[in-house]
Amino acid sequence: MVSIARKNLFRDKLRFVIALVGIQFAVVLITIQAGVFLRFLVNASVLIDHAHADIWITARNLSNFEFGRAYSDKVYYLAQKVNGVDWAEKYMLTFSLWKRPSGGQESVELVGFDPETMNGSPWQVIEGSLYDVKYLDQVMVDEADLARLGNPRVGDYIEVRGKKARIIGLTRGAKSFTQTPFVFTSFENAIRMSFLSRGQTVYVLVKVAPGYTVPDVQRRLQEVLPDNDVYTRQQFSNKSRRYWMVSTGAGLALLASALMGLVIGTIIVGQTIYASTIEHIKEFGTLKAIGASNADIYLIIIKQALINSVIGFSTGMIIALGVIRLMRQGGLDVLMPWQMMIGIFAVTVMMCISSSFISIFKITRIDPALVFKS
Amino acid sequence: MPPLLELIDVTRIYNEGSSSEVIAVNHVNLRIDTGRFVILMGPSGSGKTTLLMLLGGLLKPTSGTVSLLGTEISRLSEKELPYVRRRQIGFIFQGFNLFPALTAVENVEATLNVKEVRGQKAEQQAKVLLEKVGLTARMHHLPEDLSGGEKQRVAVARALAGEPPIILADEPTAALDSKTGRTIIGLLKELSQRENRLVFMVSHDNRILDYADEILYMNDGMLLSHEDEEASDRLRKQIMSSVPPPVPGWAE
Incomplete structure (x- = not known):
């Protein structure tokens, strides 16, 4: 099967690199912010969670x-x-x-x-x-x-x-x-x-x-x-985490940064895929004329988004792990469990696919006369 | 036996009801059978391309019916139309419309993929089709490395992919020099005769009229009737006067 998606993507090398940079930026930012957030979340109650007590009695x-x-x-x-x-x-x-x-x-x-x-x-x-x-x-x-x-x-x-x-x-x-x-x-x-x-x-x-x-x-x-407060271990752990993450705004600030990475990544990838779609609009029109359904064409765009996300995530994660290593050497530990990696991969795929929605919307409105214009 | 293509009282209006309303195709009736080489002529803006789009199921008529082998395609939904185009119609465009990232053989193979032929079978068929249009030696070249004539040969091979009974061509010689244009028309004529396909071609080019089994004239959205020889003749003269004189050797 000839992959128009892959061939078109790799043909526009500069555009492909720009899309990758956008994805890498998002992956690095999200990974580090989420890793720091997770580390802080664990640290906020680390001693409570490791103690073998069922109940904690504290000051009021x-x-x-x-x-x-x-x-x-x-x-x-x-x-x-x-x-x-x-x-x-x-x-x-x-x-x-x-x-x-x-x-x-x-x-x-x-x-x-x-x-x-x-x-x-x-x-x-x-x-x-x-x-x-x-x-x-x-x-x-x-x-x-x-x-x-x-x-x-x-x-x-x-x-x-x-x-x-x-x-x-x-x-x-x-x-x-x-x-x-x-x-x-x-x-x-x-x-x-x-x-x-x-x-x-x-x-x-x-x-x-x-x-x-x-x-x-x-x-x-x-x-x-x-005159004291009595908490179960879970209650006290949650209270401590909530204080740092919600009451102080520290957690929200980290999440906001991660969200910013996501938004910027989505914009860059969306803009790149859209520009690529516009450039290839006549090809999509031709595909329609020769019998491709809208779904076939959406598949090409989504496939491009998936290729972008897999390569962007892989290279972005390598960069993120390098940055995390440097941060650890600097004394700031960042958590990176495999579940989080899978989660970030899922977010990257979603980001790239949602970025292609505007292009898909554009494709549905192709004027059939387009293919007859020289 | 129903005709291969039939248009009954077809009208197509753009921007209907607005001040910029245009009647592109006006009450057209047409019956064409298989194995014919039909050329549709007419001045710019006469509605030729709109008629071609109606025949190809790319556009729906405002009124009237378009039938293909007895099936009224103008009533089919947007989901059903791609199936008809895959099975019954091959397109050739003035600007070739090849996929620039794909080689000649991949261009044909991709079209076969759309027509549900996949894998090695698609690759083999693509090679056979390129051989048929005389492009075996250049099949692994990208469109940017092919001449205009070679590109149009790829486009012809692509139109033949899936063996559709109808080839719709939109001014296939317009971007070609006269010699190459003649070769392409000769190729299409041969396909029409040898493989019993209907080739329906829109053209401005009066130098190819000798190849046609049937010549249709369109003006202001109306198809001039076969009986109206006087009007057809007038239009033919008008068209002929609007194109440059033939290049020496064209008529050979």
Whole structure:
């Protein structure tokens, strides 16, 4: 079968390249914005999602996970006594100050967990043993934050809020939404290194005992603790994500950028396909005269759009992956799961096909006399 | 047996009802049988091309009927008409209308594809058709590398694709020099005789009249009747006076 679509497309090399650039621009922009959005979305609740708690008890009217407020640890003792609670633990997430070895300070988020149970601890340790954080003033940091923390090495001594501490290992993939470095340590160490006092906690994690339902235990805890908020893990995770993505507008800004890429890509591809259609309008008219149906001609235009989308997506994705690699080297991790790649491919195909609609509309109105004009 | 093509009281009006209304074809009656070589002549704007479009099912009459082998094609829907064009009609255009990105053989093959002949069968048939028009040596060239005559040969081969009983040609010699034009007309005449096809040609060119089995004259949208010899003769003289004198050797 002779492919008029393919031959016409590759014959207009300059126009083909312009269309490809348009698609590549859209693919790169959408991929990066969507990847950053996804990474931020995951980061917004990363510690909540990795902790093995069913319920989170927080201060009243907390906006999100990273802006936790301290409250009395009496809550922790009260929670333990509530029917249906298997265990409860104190958990800390609070801002502190890290003194760089070369001088200067950096804001960090101290994460204090129970080193016996490891609930809420980092989930991927690439160097050192997590159990060692139970010892006095031992901390772990994420490998991606090393540069920001002054490039310390494992074994180095540093200072957190004036307290000397030793880096005993490195984690991977533990990034906060605000990009403030996490510093993992035991709850006891965290109290010493933070601005909190003894007898305070920021969160209480609760595990529901077998035979009890999470909503039931949540309700009972809320009745016992009227001055706190009690969330299921999913509720708290969603609340934190919603805060960053919707309330602050950060997510919408990312989505708007991705949408802009889509719109610009659609315009460029649409304009190119339309110009190509106009240039070949007499050929389409001839096809009609020799017996091609409108559907046959639409198929040629759609086939051109599909060829554009496959080549544009493939080359655009290679560029996007290169940019993402550079971004990762610069410390900004971008998520790129295969499902997202498939989604972006689908968006690219839709973009190219929708771009050809104007051309299809034009074809339906071809004047048959056109073929008789020399 | 119904005639191959029949027009009964066909009228085609453009912009009907508006101030710019034009009656392009005015109450035309016509019957043509297979195996004929018919030339339609007339001055510019006389309605020749509109009549050709009506015959080819590219345009619907404002009133009257156009029938092809007894089937009233003027009543067919836009979805049914392409089928008729695929099966029954081959077109040859003044400007060749070849696909510039396709080679000569691909041009014919693409037409066969439209006519539902595919794969190797289409390729083989395309080669046979190009051989028939004497273009075997140039079949893998793009249109831009072919001369005007060669392009028109490809167009003839394309019109023959799918073996339609009717070939409709719109001034096929207008863009050609006299020698090439003569060759193309000779080729069409031969096809009409040997393969028993109807070749219906619109032309301004009085030098090809000797090839015709039948000559029709059109003026102001009206087809002059065969009986109206005086009017036909007057029109013929008018047309002949409007074209340049024949190039030496044309009449050979």
